């Protein structure tokens with residue numbers, strides 16, 4: 364046998380057991396996003412590398428080490444998208460969508476980051492992203508939080524997610540704060556790990572986000588960004604918190620919450636769970652009022668969020684909800700003897716004409732009858748239809764009801780009625 368070739372580390376295949384959950388999620392996403400008037404946008408998976416370099420910030424995890432970049436045959440430097448916001452902003456600028464007053468978008472698709480694969484962290488993973496353009500009031504920040512909260516409620520996971528919020532103010536505020544933060548971190552340099560030492564001067568805010576417990580501990584005494592934030596941003600943030608409270612959503616103010624990407628300002632938020640270890644953020648978002656201009660568009664404020672689908676599925680599975688088993692096959696047709704195959708195919712086609720929503724399966728394999736019945740049962744099929752010489756002679760079919768184990772003969776018209784009774788009740 365030849366040596367088998369496996370998938371790339373951190374890139375996974377998904378099968379129907381998981382995809383049943385995916386489909387349910389997609390249905391809920393579409394329903395909820397639609398109810399908030401978001402429109403779908405489908406974006407390329409490849410973009411020019413420079414667009415990410417310009418937007419995301421040089422000293423971020425993504426730009427420093429996580430991008431899948433390569434040259435195409437013409438020498439263009441391209442990158443498999445590590446996130447969706449940048450491509451979405453590129454698309455709305457390129458297609459003048461803001462002039463057409465299209466303001467709210469969502470997308471769902473794979474993202475690629477060269478990270479160390481572990482539970483909840485992969486090299487190809489899926490995100491549902493949503494972006495809103497042109498509105499710079501906290502009303503829309505609140506609406507996005509209400510939207511995500513509604514998703515969790517419909518999915519039945521709201522008790523396992525907690526909202527964390529912060530305001531990271533303006534770029535100017537952060538410059539002032541950065542000076543103080545660096546002074547503090549210099550004094551505590553001995554507590555920093557190698558990665559944080561490297562970031563001390565290049566991007567000290569990332570240290571606030573460190574998952575190292577010792578560092579988190581010393582950060583309790585660090586100067587607070589909130590003391591450096593301008594009055595307008597602070598008022599807006601207080602108002603947002605007040606509104607979140609009014610809508611009965613529990614939240615935690617996390618003064619060290621920042622986003623991994625440079626382009627954010629003011630409101631940032633994450634929905635976290637305590638059920639997934641350190642990969643605990645299911646959904647992350649924030650405001651990015653300068654990105655559209657940065658990428659060549661007219662100055663337009665914006666806010667967005669992204670949900671990590673695999674992490675959401677891990678959470679759903681850990682809670683054992685959505686346990687309804689979906690049948691892989693509804694009607695299982697078995698012919699006995701090669702000469703009866705054509706009758707089986709014809710019957711299956713007629714059933715598909717009349718009942719296109721049902722999963723009708725003709726067993727062409729040469730397994731034994733008992734193995735075929737076993738397969739039908741495992742596939743949660745409700746009935747098996749047997750076609751042998753005897754049945755053809757009598758112009759009828761032998762039906763096995765797999766749950767009740769009842770067996771009986773039916774003519775074709777009776778069979779069609781029976782199918783109707785079983786599946787359309």
Ligand code: ATP
Nearest residue numbers: 478483484485488623644645646647669670671674
């Ligand atoms: P983390 O701190 O966990 O690396 P991040 O700040 O890099 O997250 P974002 O860029 O904000 O993540 O992405 C939004 C969401 O996408 C995350 O909250 C998470 O649910 C999901 N996500 C990000 N990276 C991965 C990954 N490598 N594998 C699976 N899901 C991911």
Ligand code: MG
Nearest residue numbers: 424425478623
């Ligand atoms: Mg990351």
